[in-house]
Amino acid sequence: MSLRRLLLRLPRYLGVSGSPRRLWWSPFLDTISSVGSWRGQSSRSPAHWNQVVSEAEKIVGYPTSFMSLRCLLSDELSNIAMQVRKLVGTQHPLLTTARGLVHESRHNLQLRGLVVLLISKAAGPSSMNASCQNYDMVSGIYSCQRSLAEITELIHTALLVHRGIVNLSELQSSDGPLKDMQFGNKIAILSGDFLLANACNGLALLQNTKVVELLASALMDLVQGVYHENSTSAKENHITEDIGISTWKEQTFLSHGALLAKSCQAAMELAKHDADVQDMAFQYGKHMAMSHKINSDLQPFIKEKTSDSITFNLNSAPVVLHQEFLGRDLWIKQIREAQEKGRLDYAKLRETIKAGKGVTSAIDLCRYHGNKALEALESFPPSEARSALENIVFAVTRFS
């Protein structure tokens, strides 16, 4: 079965309701090579996130929205898809992850690969490009850099899948039969490992040990970041660990920034750019990822119409900042006041937080990182790829 048909069938396969984000690319799949460079419209700043991304994808020459799915769904291991399908009807998180990968929402976007491709194009060939003359270049991007973008997505998706493992001892009867959860865990571990193995093989093929080291250390950072997410999440009494904003930044760098930062740097290394260019790419990746995360954290607090049932992460940027302004004791008091018979009234807590300084200072922090990202971009020559990268920053720092 061709990849395209499989992907078109996948939503129904996984029990996803509603239409997937947009399969605008499906008619283009056959003629993708003709969607080469695209001029003239990158100077306008686009209003909508999706538009930013679709313009960017045209610049790099093909859509980036199914990179890691491609290997999960390859015919050889089509039994992964079969196994995941067995989970339909259970409550294992893997199903949610799989659905999210297919039915991409704004914040599940496979952004990393796209950014790596854009920054590769923006940097162009290096001045000392003697060793790269053997690489082929399509749409201004070396094939090894495209490979790297794919590897980045593989690593990200692998950990996304591994985040969805369930602790068996914490299961309750409402979670369903134990053996469903055990089976789900098994498939989640194997799928994640399979993605990581593919990433490792891809890295080996790049024949560049520095790039392997960079991405391996990014993986290590990411694992530690995910570990922190687990450990500092709110316990039964909804009280999180007392971490200040600087610790939050360190942990968020690990869980969200490191992979993109090091991957951008690696893309420069592949094209043999010097240390300064590599550092600028790193900085862009890092700050862009940080501002993207903060933007994501802010969504529950800035949307006009929010349903009462919307929850938010108590370790998100606005909440951590709010806590820091208020002091620990007062914050704990506010949480207690928002609890009724042990259940947290998120709507009430949200209003309390909005009344404080957490939200505005999170917006400032987001813009701070956005500006740092733009600064890093200044050292790259102007081009439509660079504009696309700027537009991405504008889109994540826009709050009106």
Place this chain on the structure above:
Amino acid sequence: MASCRWPWRRCCSWRPAARSPGPGSPGRMGPPGPPAAADGGVQMSYFNLVKSLTSAFSNRYSMSRFHHTTSAACCCSKTRSGEKYIDPFKLGWRDLKDLYEDIRKELVISTTELKEMSEYYFDGKGKAFRPIIVVLMARACNIHHNNSRDVQADQRSIALIAEMIHTASLVHDDVIDDASSRRGKHTVNKIWGEKKAVLAGDLILSAASIALARIGNTTVISILTQVIEDLVRGEFLQLGSKENENERFAHYLEKTFKKTASLIANSCKAVSVLGCPDPAVHEIAYQYGKNVGIAFQLIDDVLDFTSCSDRMGKPTSADLKLGLATGPVLFACQQFPEMNAMIMRRFSLPGDVDRAQQYVLQSDGVQQTTYLAQRYCHEAVREISKLRPSPERDALIQLSEIVLTRDK
């Protein structure tokens, strides 16, 4: 230990059949498949071939599995340089005494709990079988190449990396199998939960990859990343099953190669690449590792039936309980076809595990599997004997025998 068997072994010699099945089959990258019909297109089922070889020596094999034949003396006039018995573990340990400490240094982790979890199995209590093979192979190759008895720092790193990759896969396997004990203590998943256990495995793998990258050799990186892929594919193979009897055995051997032998084979190859430029030596190292690896797993599968849980540090009949049909079971099924149904349903009905155990112990499944392991070991010895004589080369020969005679 093998020393008490020495005089017995020198009395019996045995030449392998002209066309050896399974072990030594060509195809360095792939697993040893069932014997291809080399002449006249005669398709002989794998089982029949093994059985015919077994029946020729049935007198010998009615004895307990601890007796075995000597290595075939075909390539070198002397397979041993000196008659002294060398303990491979002692010989290898000189390089490895700081192995676990050095592995812990690679696990640069700031959080206490995560560090504790990652270091949990690097406590010095494992067999360290793989690192020993790696350093002995490194020396043997170095000596073969230019008489240098030193182990290069990079080669030693491979020993660490092999042990780390192995441990990372164990941590994940324990979650997949919902295992509660290993090496005499509780598993990581039972103490800290499944979520964190999976992350610990990922962490160890990433540390191994960083160490691998730092060696700075792209060939070595390619060789060892192949292992990572094989380990995952081996687990997937274990998820699936085959209907046809012959396919089952081939499937079992392929899984065995990917899950166990690939790591040993490729680590041996990696150190030989670092120590010696001759591709023939790389192939010897790889073949030795592959054959010893498969033998190791076959004996492991036998021990699952014959040993009791104190010795092993983990409960036995574990494979049956997981629904896995290993060597002894597959052989037993030849004699007791009623086992087929149990195999297909993966021993899921109550009483299946016990009945299967009974069938295996009544049949010659254990002996057949042991015999097969011996064949693989002989092949390993045949390969390694092509290297220049040295204490390390002899220790590797010794090691293949220890693989056969270990009881835990």
